[in-house]
Amino acid sequence: MRWRDLLPFGDPRTPGRMRQWFLSRFSRHRFEILEAPAASVSELRARWQRATTQDLAHTVGLSEFVCRQAALALERAERRHRGARYKVPRFVIEEISARAPFRAGVAAYASQLGKSETQVHREAIRYLHEIAATHDPTVIDLVANLTRRIVQRGYRALRYSPDQLARVQTLAQKGPVCFLPAHRSNLDHLVLFLALYENGLPPNHTAGGINMNFFPVGPLVRRSGVFFIRRTFRDNELYKFVLRQYVDYLLEKRFSLEWYIEGGRSRSGKLLPPRYGILSYVVDAYRRGKVDEVYLVPVSITYDQIQDLAEYATEHRGGAKTRESWRWLVRVLRRLRRRYGDIHLRIAPELALSEFIARESIATLADPEETSRPIQKLAFELCVRIARATPLTPTAVTSFALLSVPDRALTAGEVTALVADLLRWAETRELPTTAGFAWGTVSQVTAVLEALVENEAVSCFRQGEEPVYLVSPEQQPAAGYYRNTVVHFFLGGAIAELALFAVRDSFLARQRTGMPVHSHEEATQEFWRVVFWLRDLLKFDFFFPDRQQFREEIDAELRRAHPDWQTLLAHADGVDELFHHLRPLLAPASLRPFLETYWVAAQAALLWGDQANENRLGFVSQCGNLARQLWLQRRIRSTEPTSRVLLQAAVDLASYHGLLGPGVDPVRRKRWADQLRAALLWLDSVAARALARFAEEVALREVPSAGFATVATPNGEPASPSSI
Template sequence: MDVLPRVYLTAPNSDTEQRVLAHWFTQHPDPAGAPPESVEITDASFADLARRDDDPLITPLRVVWLPGEHDGRGARHLRELLSPRDPLHPATATQRRLLRTEPDRCVVLEGTPARLSDLRRRLENTGGGSLPDYIRRQAALTLERAERTVLGTQYKVSRFVVDEITDSNRFSEGIRALAARLGMTVADADRQARGALEEMVAAQSRRAIALWDQLGRYFSRAYRLDLDAERFDELRELNKEHSLVFLPSHRSYLDPLVLRPALVAGGLPLNHVMGGLNVSFWPIGPISKRSGTVFIRRKMEGDEVYKWTLREYMRYLLTKRFNLEWYIEGGRSRTGKLRPPRYGLLTYLAKAFRSSQVPDVYLVPVSITYDQLYEVSAMAAEAHGQIKQKEGLRWLVGYVRAQGRRRGVAHVTVGRPLSLAESLGTESDHDDRLRLAIQKTAFEVCHRINEVTPVTASSLVMLAFLGIEDRALTVPELGALLGPMVDYITSRSLPTAGDVDLTNPQVIRSALITHVDSGVLRRFDKGTERVYYLGSDQHLVAAFYRNNIIHFLVVRAIAEMVLQAAVDERFTDPVVDGWAEALRIRDLLKFEFFFSDKDTFREELRRELDLIEPQWSKALTDPRHADRMLAEVQPYLGHRVLQPFLEAYGVVADQLLRVPANRQFDEKAFMTGALALAEQRRLRQQIASSESISAELFATALAVARNRDLVDPGGDDLIARRVEFATEVRVLIDRVHRIRALAHQSLDLVEGLRVEPGA
């Protein structure tokens, strides 16, 4: 039986590695007992290898030097991290020393062999380029995979990405078609596409990865990581066959640095993180790009070549089974709750997936929340109209310094993975139904993020302090407020961060102290007893933490509003009338919250009413019974959840009445006027808190008005419809104010019980 000739490909970086390979060859002779045939990739004879007709089995070899043990501290380790060299390929002098003192750290790796005929056929199938260049790239890639067996699964480095994409037949054909469609020369289209690839492709290096990990730990040192690892077994199993696309909530610039060690701890490779060019400044940009960040332009309108290139790059990543990551909200939440999803990258992903031969891709929702965040105060100022500080080196220095104080826990929870193939179905790429499928997919991801976002003691404390005007609370009053809230959370089996026991007073006390230390809460000790209150202009900051869990509470708040409507309107059919009222509120707030579909929403509303009064459908036929039900609600959540949104919507509705119906709408001037009107109402105590003075809330309210065709000029009945809109909002504000009054009466009872007789 004939034995296939074998040729070893080598690329020694030094004389030391040359000697190591020579020794290795003596230990692995050919069948005749002679040293095996080898060719250096840099030799002139390498080109001759590609012309051979005896079909040799080509096996790439590489010498690597295993990292030594270290404790992660000290000047020597820092120098190693800052060195541009790959940790597996040290300097020549270091190699000589290691071979003499620690020879076990020197290893010869074998890549997966391939016959020359197989390589030739694969090149013909994939596209252009010379056979020697193709062999060189394939050898490097298989050796990279071999190195992963040494370093672990977190490293999944792909070299020659631009060459692999641009040397393919698909790229050449696509460029020609693109040039014809856009009316440009093939050369110009090719040049622009290659330039875009060079700009966006992440060139991972292990040294940069190690440095970025060290910087990440330093930047996020203010937090202890709380990782819910329940789903990681499922993710590892899915990742054996499919790419995973992680879609986390976006609360902070720290999010990628917090998620990264969580994935490594879960045994998953590092993601390609799709980031904006606004954070590509030196030194963060170059380091993060070499550790897996894909910097993309925030605005691509009109640049068809760039959009096509991004789609092709994403297709390549899916084909190679790399994992991706981006933030589905498009930017950090300014309010603490999920923003509406952005569809751009998800659309590119869907089209890249459709054009590939990949059977499926799994979207992974991820919730990231923090006990405290340094940047919340800045975001609150932006919501009041302050200009956002531009990211840069000076900004970075200030940001990193601010992380020197402990800020509690960063909570990371993974939601249920979602099959992209099932979500898209069989819709055509050019069909409007595909656009709808992408939108539904994005909303489902957001639902799954919300359902695993945990209730934290930090957010619960803020929930108690919002909705009580500027009133200070004693410890017993705080306990009276939190007790029913904890009971409600327990009755619904809502997820809690780290499975902490919210009934434990020490847990709440710790959260209280954290907020006092950060300045969100203040403490007054000079009276008869200690009281706590919200700091000056801290309502928006407090709301950020409250809003982390608001999605769990919004249907309950609507249920309370339905009860108040039953008292006001004397429902004849509580089921029909109550449902109609709930749908009106749902429609008004549909751009603010991620509501379930109507059937599920109906069941959620029934569940909330059952928790208040199991016999609610009978009780609501009599206004007196409805009034009694409302008076006995524990806890009151309507004003804590809905009042700031309704009052902000009221500002927008009333500001619209001031806009002439026949004048072109000026959004910038409108928002300036709305902020001024809201500030005036706050000073006159017509708005409960500065939380409602928010450009973000005004923008959403304006989106609702646009959806109802109330913004742009036109139509004889525009003024009447604007008045109707303002009236609708005012009625809801009046109802939520009465729920707030009931809550205050309940709190007054707690204070009254503590007053000594005759005092």
Template sequence: MPEPDMTNGEVAPASWPTGSGPFVALVDASSSLERDLIGSWIRDSTENVDEPIHVFDLPPSRRQRAFGSVDLAIGERLTLEDDPLCVPIRVVWLAEKRDGVRRVRLSDLLKPGDPRDPNFVLQRIILRLHPDRCRIVVGEPARRSELEKRWSAPSGRGPADGTTLGEYVALQAWMTLERAERHVRGLRYKVPRFLREDLFWSRPFQSGIQRLARQEGRTEKRMRQRTGRYLKEIAAQHSPYMIDLVNGITTLAIEAAHHDVDYSEAELRSIYTFAEEEPIVFLPSHKSNFDHLVFQHVLYENELPLNHTAGGINMNFFLIGPLLRRSGIFFIRREFRDNAPYKFVLRQYLDYLLEKRFALEWYIEGGRSRSGKLREPKMGLLAYVADSYQRGITNDVILVPVSINYDQITDVGSYAAEQRGGQKEAESFAWALRFLGSLRRQNGRIYVRFGEPLVLSNHIDRDDDLTSPEGQLALPKIAFEVSTRINDVTPITAISMVTLALLSAENHGLTIAETASRLIPFMSFVQERDLPPTDDLPFASNNEIAAALDALVLSGVVTRNDGLTDRVYS
């Protein structure tokens, strides 16, 4: 089923599939009301259908589900000699339509319940007051024979791991309903909902558990428990509710601390044309703890799927960790070199995301730059992605350099303290509150720029030996090329130029006119080398220079002394 860029819930009503029967309707309902709505829809949609229709309930996917609790009657029905067409059906609850757009607002999330997953009482209220918010969606139908063939295939879930045909059909129904729901809601909610069923219990994962158990002298049960804990520790657990909540908070923070986020929608859209065929890996620069939220905000506002972003396990602390995990961050330990089961789980998780074409993101520098200059790139996750490509998990990988730059950053106070010999403050809930509180100060604009993408297959081949002396240079070359392309598109800001002018004065301050004079050679340098400036460069007048200087005064970076005839900045 094709997926639109943006739908806002305005798609054609669902219709009964045109294939011939008999039919097996697989109903994914979270309440008796949803079940009744689907039943009425089936009756209305099949008035002219002569073939028999058998209706079965699936365990509701929006509730805590037990995979083994699939109705045995589904499997029994599928063992008959006929070849029924299996039709998954679900009810979707949409956001309220405002100004022609369906979007969950922060105010909606502060009310009781999830507007996209209302409880039984709210469902009835919504249906009575806003019936347009209730939609029936139909997943892509499939013949029993086709599903049975996939169930019997040597990869994926099937009889080899004890999965019954009924359980397999239920899993496929859930997954195709997720795609159908995205067709209505929009791509920003493209998330892996069935990670445990689809990845952990897959045959490659379970085969790996058996191999690790033999290698480490453990029972399969103990190794299965251990790898299960690791997967739970690592994996992001996207929640549409949290995605909306985090973006709502981020929007408020951007409005409070920055004028706006400056980027090219056309460039972003062009990058996502690659995602139709190959997985994308975004590799941003890292200057602030705000970077992740800013980039997710950009994707959210453009109705694009949010990235799976690698984060250090140090960020998985009280309250904030679960919130970040549900908004798309997956957590990685700092050190796991001698932990083979952990490395296996991480590799399987990345394989899964790449194979399913979920966009990845991590910071090529490994940590925040305290100076503004790019740090030396790290190879860790890049090596995992290259390994996945060489093993044929994906046909190719698109690496996208991203520059995230600021007029001023909120982190500057902590950076200055560290430069004076202070210790880096440990991440904690109190630390997070202080960081959010610091966003009340205006820090100017945020600039997001996209470098020219790198196609991984243009730099390494599947059969290249990356452990050979020559092969060991391949990944560093790619990483440094990414860094170079980030630098190439990082814009020079007005704030940075006046700061450079002030620093060139060494031990004395400058008036506005003196600052303008010192800016001349710096601006000539920028123009001669065709370096990318922001829109407010070059300065059109001394008033613009004064505005940039006063912004630094407001944030406490620069002091201003008002004399009788002029102002001096230092």
């Protein structure tokens, strides 16, 4: 449906009386009379009895039920002509409130709360009105057109695979589908909504925070599929009951759901720990036999650049989250005047709940809010699939390259050389990439750098011989955001690099003290001990496969560098030889901000750990001040540890290890800080080797070969002597 169809007289598919009269008199070819299938009174009464469990002789409410069934039958007849795009629920509140489980639950809560059943029923209906989406086909078309304009305003294109959406459409014919996207931008819902609309699929029922229910956003998105839920309702049992009944209804009617498994937007770029609320409701509905099957579909929505980054930068510095309002909406639309590249939508392989339940055997829970171990594993598996589907983008790879050489401005040619190493590394591992991944010339990398400069994620100095690019200390969180969207791909190699240096340092320490050197078996054991210690250390920030699979991935990673890598662990020179084959070195850009943040929190625990639990936000603020001091003293090399977002995860890690609060042995805190400091020393060793390699390669490129100057061909590649 186009703007010119909607704006003058409303939706032409549902004309008013005057337009109906006009069409019937002068444009008979433009309308068709539809007839829905008939049903006998006895059949309708049987349906009504099954739906409400009323006595067959009791007819109170039967007439209303028949009217609703007639309207729904006509709706289905219209849908066969108009398409599945407009498959929307009708009479949601009436149907839910008439169900026996709803009425029984209201009666039980009335008894529990000491209120009359009428009073509790009225309150439950009010919650239903507050939660439920109210789809309107006209508004669906209107929002689709608005979304297309918004996306085109700030982005070149929305890129996705129609085949992936066709696969989802096939799944929807078998059972309800639940979309679980990663949440990085306020545009995420609109992006998925537009992709479904363009492929003739109905809009999802999307869980949205009630903070977005403001004019004009709230009325529009509610009528196009969003249902609003409160941010916190842990102590409101009636509200939880109503929400659970609403989810049951949507699943039984096989409507598609959508919610963000992280709960809120990621301010750091990486996936956040999962929230289990709605996932627990869906699993509970399946366990109670409300549906035969549920398909969970992980979704990755990745942006070349995001317009939310200015807000995130404020929150990184400790500022308050901007409250959503009309003014906030205007600012968002104004920011979209800039160009932010492309949007990439990827749908990961689905997970059939019946298969997972058959393996994990989720036990009956007295309270669906309770988070069982299998539900945690289910959420973990969904997050792993989202991460694996996330593509490497030119912006993310370029940001990673810039951050791998900190405190130094680079020419476009130098950045291109670093990017080329990363591209080769990714191609050999068959990692998911964007459609334009076959890039890497100086001109292409320069275009990416200039886009980052335009949006203030990178600085450029142009007054010298040639432009040079630098991530300034203030810009490190912004560039780090784009790096973090793909950093999970590099973690295995980065952890292996630190473990190799741990083994090497152990060899050298034993030689200095005159102790017997490690045997091959001892060196191998030390390597894997450090690998799994780092894995456990980082699991608060990242999702890893199980220990056996992770071990196999590390082994495969090092075998690419040297088939007999384990034999090289027998002596320090062998480790040096193995490092010679590792290219590129990944640990400095991948792990430094996280390890330094953990160390800052450990140092803060030594100073103020006894009072940390009394005021957790105050302790995080103290950590930020300490991080700023340590950076000014250059005891840490990145400004990212000053971010409140990263520090919160580091404080949670320290709390998990029992290092915060009164009565903690200071020796334990000191040991924890020393272990993290040792990891940073390994990281510094890897970084020094990476910088030395980079400086050597830059020097080689600057030396003319056989008396010929190095020039560039029109496509941006270095010319060979024969072409000069």
